Amino acid sequence: MRLFIRYGKSLIRYLVIVLLLMVQIICIFGLAYFLRHYAIYVYLAIEILSLLILVPLVADERNAAYKLYWMSVILTLPIVGHIMFHLWGKDKVNKSEHARIQRTVNRANIQQDFQKPFVVEMHRDNPEKWKISNYLYRQGYPLYNHTKMKYFPLGEFAFEDMIAEMKKASRYIFMSFFTIADGQIFDAIRDIVQEKVREGIEVRVLYDDAGSVFQIADATVEKLKAVGVRILRFNPVERSYHRLFLNYRTHQKIVVIDGETGYTGGINASDRYANINSPYGHWKDCAVKLYGSAVWSMLLTFLSMWSASENVEEDYQKYKSKREFTDGGYCQPFADGPSNNPENEGLDIFRHMIQEANREVFITTPYLIIDDTMRDTLCLAAKSGIDVRIITPGIPDKKRAKLLTEWHYGPLLKSGVRIFEYEPGFMHAKIIMNEFSAVVGTINMDFRSFFLHYENAVWTPQKELVDELRADFMETLKSCREMNYVDWVRRPLKIKFQQYILQVFRCQF
Known part of the structure; x- marks a missing residue:
């Protein structure tokens, strides 16, 4: 009851x-x-x-x-x-619905600041970086300069900083999460946004309907609406169950404050992401904070998905910051989604990062459920002498996903990829880096992220941030157990049988 x-x-x-x-x-x-x-x-x-x-x-x-x-x-x-x-x-x-969403995304991306000199500078200074940057540029996501970035190695650190920035908001607070859930984290956010609305500041919250089901009480949503918070469910499942369009979710995590500060990463507005009540041991997540010109790109991604959900055209320029930013370095926010298939920016960027590496590729992901092309790309890099290391969860949140993840260990380990499991709990951070750049965002290494979900991330060549990510990766390895190919081959027959069956359905994970 x-x-x-x-x-x-x-x-x-x-x-x-x-x-x-x-x-x-x-x-x-x-x-x-x-x-x-x-x-x-x-x-x-x-x-x-x-x-x-x-x-x-x-x-x-x-x-x-x-x-x-x-x-x-x-x-x-x-x-x-x-x-x-x-x-x-x-x-x-689902072609007509995808086309409608993609038209909205395209209208938003026209507003991007396409400054070709930045890409030219990148080409001159580092050809490997230029290839990745130019690919994103040609997909509608330009390179931005003058953006400071800060890395948070745990969700609780990110929320502490985010809540402090929300309290300073003077124009608007826009949020998009896959999951919002009642608890200490969302209570703190709710209290702030309610006060901000009373001050005349615009607040919008976009959340995924399937990702938040049984997480947020109906009364909580109604109270937010009652005080003036604009809140929308993305792709309500009852609207399109008969076409299984319910498969297509927004997995994006974006917080934009006043068009100047932005956050993204693996974290959702839920207590488990801050290790308050994680049911799967220690929850290892991460996020990045952007301050500067590139936040405009994140804002456009948020507004495009809001516009697609509300089916109303936005006045994008109304929300652009008038501040001139002069500090910080390069970064390139981008988004991906099924409306753009067969183009898959997330998948292509991961492959670029692996193929352009000369020394190392480090990956953290909650799921390792990949297609043959991604598997072969990783194997070829390892066979070529690249130090390829992947960290996955030691304590899974989904048993079938864990079985499929382990299914992919075999050929990777055999080719020289080193795989580690995070023993204290659940690895939820979504990072891929090589020796000269990194991608942090919402993209898992699975079919849902690469083909079915709307995702977002940030690519950056900023050396200081890449070094921070590498240091955190190496520190995390101390709490991991390395997988062994011989042990994988000798896994129980029951496990092998389950994996043989599940791999037929891997495109649904």
Whole structure:
């Protein structure tokens, strides 16, 4: 009863969605049962239909793992699989919604400050850096100068700084999180934004509907709205369950204050990210703070997703800071999402970082569920003598995701990639760095981040920050256990069987 009182609306929405999905599945299987009386004709029709589906699917631009997944469904479940593919598997099923969101993103990115001299300077000073920077520039995310950056090696440090900056806000506070949850962290944020609204400051909160379900009470949301906080759910799941558009979530974490200060990283507005009540041991997360010109790019990313959610065009220039920034170095915020497929900035940047490395590649990620191309890229780097090290969680938050992560250890370890598990708890930081630059943001090394979720991150060549990240990585290694290829080969048969089955479905993780 307490659950219903606290999360009543969310509970009802999800119960209705589950019920409707069950009705769909029952109808699909019911149709298959009815057609059994016409076996010969149905068999012939299935053969023809399978040919018509599988041939275009093989030629599809999507990742090979998605093709394998749908081929398995179609061949394993005749009739039922065909209907499921028609309803949920075709790339065109969600095309109109993706196109609408991408138009909003494009309108926002037109407002970016495209200053080519910065890229030219990068080309002159360091060609390896230039390749990555120029790629992002050509994708609509220019290089910014005069931006100070600060690294927080734990979520609690980031929140302490963030809350202090919120108290100083004079124009607006904009926030986007995958998860917001009742607790000490969000209570502190809520108290500040309520006071700021009373002062006449604009406050917006965008959160993912699926990521926050049963985390934030209905009453909390209503109270915020009542005092004037503008708050939106991204992609309400009840709106598009029938097309499984509910798969496409905003995993972005962005806080922008007055257009001058911005934060991003792995942290959500929830106590576990500050180690207040983590159920998975010590929660190792991180964030970066930006102060300067590049915050404008982060603001545009936030406003584009807000505009897509509200379906109202924004006056972007209204929120741009008039301050002239003169201190700080280069950095390049960027965003990625399924509306831009088959272009995948997040995936491409990770591959660039690995391929351009001359000495080292260090990665922290909560999940290591990658496609064959990323696996081969990592293996080739290690075989070429690059010091490739990856830290994953010692205590997982999802057992199936952990099984799939461990499935990928084998070929990587065999090729010379060194893999470590963070023994004190859950590694949630999302970082990739080489000897000359780093990416910090929301991007996991899994299919959801690379292909299904809206993500954001910051690429930077600032030496001081890269050195800080490297030092924290090396310090974290002291609390890790290194994986061994022989132990991986000798893992229990039960585990191997589960992994063989799960890897067919890896594109859903």
